Amino acid sequence: AASPLIGRLLPPGEPGKLLRSSLPLPARHQAELPIPAVLKPVRSDAGADYYEITARRATARLLPGHDTEVWGYQGTFPGPTVESRSGRRTVITHRSELPRPTAVHLHGGHTPQDSDGYPLDLVGTAGHDMHAMHGGMEGMAGMDAASILPQREYRYPMKQRAATLWYHDHTMGFTGPQVYRGLAGFHLVRDEEEAALGLPHGARELPLMIADRSFAADGSFAYPELDGGRPGVQEPYMNGVLGDVMLVNGAPWPVARVDRAWYRLRLLNAANARRLRLALDPQPSGGGALVQIGSDGGLLERPLRHDSIDLAPAERFDVLVDFSRYPAGTRVRLVNRLGSGPTAEVMCFDVGGDGAADEFRLPERLSAVERLDPAKAVATRTFVFQKDDRHWTINGEGYRPGRALAAPRLGQVEIWRFVTDFHHPVHLHLDPFQVIGRNNGDPGRYDTGWKDTVDVLPAQGVEVAVRFNDYAGRFLMHCHNLEHEDMAMMAEFTTE
Ligand code: C2O
Ligand code: CU
DSSP states (O other), X not given: OOOOOOSOOOOOSOSSEEOOOSSXXXXXXXXXXXXXXXXXXSEEOSSEEEEEEEEEEEEEOOSTTOOEEEEEETTBSSEEEEEEXXXXXXXXXXXXXXXXXXXXXXXXXXXXXXXXXXXXXXXXXXXXXXXXXXXXXXXXXXXXXXXXXXXEEEEEOOOSOSEEEEEEEOOTTTHHHHHHTTOEEEEEEEOHHHHTTTOOOGGGEEEEEEEEEOBOTTSOBOOOBOGGGOSSBOGGGTTOEEOSEEEETTEESOEEEEOSSEEEEEEEEOOSSOOEEEEEESOOTTSOOEEEEEETTEEEEEEEEEXXXXXXTTXXXXXXXXXXXXXXXXXXXXXXXXXXXXXXXXXXXXXXXXXXXXXXXXXXXXXOXXXXXXXXXXXXXXXXXXXXXXXXXXXXXXXXXXXXXXXXXXXXXEEEEEEESSOEEEEESSSOEEEEEETTBOOOTTOOSXXXXXXXXXXXXXXXXXXXXXXXXXXXXXXXSHHHHHTTOEEEEEEO
């Protein structure tokens, strides 16, 4: 059967509109690559590690000669990295001193509903009035259910395999501007299986949070918010906000000095809307320099070599690079083949001299990955992601809290089919899925492994096999283009 036809096809193109900075762009490859600090637990007991994080405004020196106000976890952008062990509980108390309330979602977390960062389960200070903030906005029905607490304890059982997760703001209607201001950080899960592989670690393991931003003349983040602090984005930017400065871990086009050795790059596209096609330039002779070992949901079965990697917002690729394939003194640029001018560059690696010890050998097998059997599926559901006159919809509906579009049973395999008119990175909460087909053909070259976000291109249908486990409740599916998400391209499903 052919993909269901969608009514109105938007022309392909950039999934957003470029907002130009009003200051001269800084020189590239000057700033040193920052590595976010790893957060220490405030205490630990036999079963869990406890952390405290306060979201606050702070001044950061992101661009030379300018101060930028960030809204950051612990006042930094990116926020501190949290590290968990698989099977060991992580409990994080979040507080907020921000001008607006916030909800915190652990993206990729296998998390019970009450800790999942539901967009109306807010953390904030006294005086925040959500009703006033959302007043006058149609389609914001259901706001009555909002609750604001001065602090919230997010409990993560961590019944999941090693993977690169990230945490970010998920506030109803304001996720785009709040993540843009800096509310995002890494959360890494480690386990025994991964440790046994002896992957590059320490200074040779680099989490890379890639995000484009634009800056106003005074150095502040420029974001085309609606006047009056209402949710949503100004009309020309409804397809997504694209910036002209590429930040990696908060630094513009940074440089990392590397040994002639294997490195582990945990790539995260934390942009609001920009898709990336990452490649190394020059390519080492023989190509295949980006050796993918993991995806959103952890290790692949075996390494997969790529010349370039497409990365939609919120996707993670766990990649190894052997810099000993380059002569000492080479400057290797990480480029974005979907960008142009400044956005075609991301960062660079300066390859050092000889003498670096490296014991690592790339294993042929990485992990035994369970395969969900589509033949066992008990249901097939289709979700159409489409624009209407005013907002972005799923199956013709804008998001309404409390209205579920599906009620899958825990422990059973289902086939979910995502059909789109435009670029939509489709994300499911609670559990990852496996892509089983694209446009009635085979999965694409970036679809391997457990995914929680899938890059769906204009006029495509992507089929995934999914099985939700353990936690009954209401969870979200949405487009991870944050402007689309804020403009209602989100839906709930309930598990039972
Ligand atoms: Cu990364 Cu529902 O979000
Ligand atoms: Cu979208």
